[in-house]
Amino acid sequence: MPETASPQTTSPDASSSGYEPTDRTVPTRSRDRAAYDRETVHSILDAAYLCHLGFVRDGAPVVLPTLFGRVGERLYVHGSTGSRPLRTAGRSEEGLPVCLTVTHVDGLVLARSAFHHSLNYRSVVVHGTAYTVTDPEERRVALDAIVDQVVPGRSKDSRPADGKELAATAVVRLDLREVSAKIRTGGPNDDPRDLGLPYWSGVVPVAPAYGTPVPADDLDPSIGVPAYLP
Template sequence: MSASPEDTHGSTYARTPRTTPTRYKDRATWEQEAIHAVLDDAFVCHLGFVADGAPVVLPTIFARVGSRLYLHGSTGSRPLRGAADEQGLQVCVTVTHVDALVLTKSAFNHSVNFRSVVAHGTAHQVTDPEELDVALAALVDQVVPGRSGEVRPANPKELAATAVIRLELDEVSAKTRSDGANDDPADADLPHWSGIVPVRTVYGTPEPHDATVPLPAHMHRFPR
């Protein structure tokens, strides 16, 4: 949604032990185009890191710009404080879409169809003012494309309370499942229903706070 227009057709990220699954390796890909597509179709990720010796996973909004992820947070949050250090913060960022419930005749074979991305690396806080402007605009546009140009930019007080961390997409892979209900042959004659239930995100009609302001063009993507 907020990606830069770079050509990634045919390009791949390097495989590493952390980005190579131990099960269902055929579902994994390191192709940049496929990975970016999963990321660009989302705006919420889960950020994992270690704080005081214990694992922490937090949901937050993100945006992709080229081969970088920008994650939004408060200047007082733990991951943002950790990423402000010179050495940065070791993180794992995940994005998941659930596309269907997969219901089979046996409990064991139930599953979901999904698209997911897992990225590892060292996150750093964005301090350059120009890069911060790009990141904040991308974060707004990741949620609603074109929105950043239709709102008041953050003022100095708001900027002082906002922090953004950057993660380079160097160690990253995607994994997907898009199969049907794979019943075991031995279960074929069982009288139980099997199949898939598609899962989709559906947006409602925009509800104005100020009815005197007409719906802008970038909001026409939502049903009216």
């Protein structure tokens, strides 16, 4: 999306209610799309359940999609105790340097010029170190948060993990400290010289759509679809 800055953007907010910008969280381009206030960051995170988690293995980057949950200023990711990133985080007291990114696509931005094509989007990028969570109560809270991030309220309407399942599950924590949001909204930024060209210009809105819930084959038919489903 190598276009110049959009006029319809969110201004940076480095006030005390926000995250302190750092060299890593101030973009080299389109700085006027960056936001650092907690409300914006939390709202983007809370509208998602999937993140892309990056870490370094043998000097090379690895990016894996995974579920996450937010509890206040902490994000949690879980996985099998046998999975590579979680094993790596658990092995070291120094933790595992990670980058956790969440992205929503809100629209396809079609300009008259190929150059000004873009997306409307909301993203959050979190830099930091992931630590294995060992405290039993924090692990339970984290696992509930991950389930509730997918469907709010669901953790209360399912069987909690038992001892064997908890033993097989690694939970890591990433604090919200070095964080930025980036938002693009609005229409295409066509060059004035392109306005007379015979090409359609505008935005195609995009949003996730949830279909009719499909009950498991073995579900007791007397159990109806819960009201909390999307």
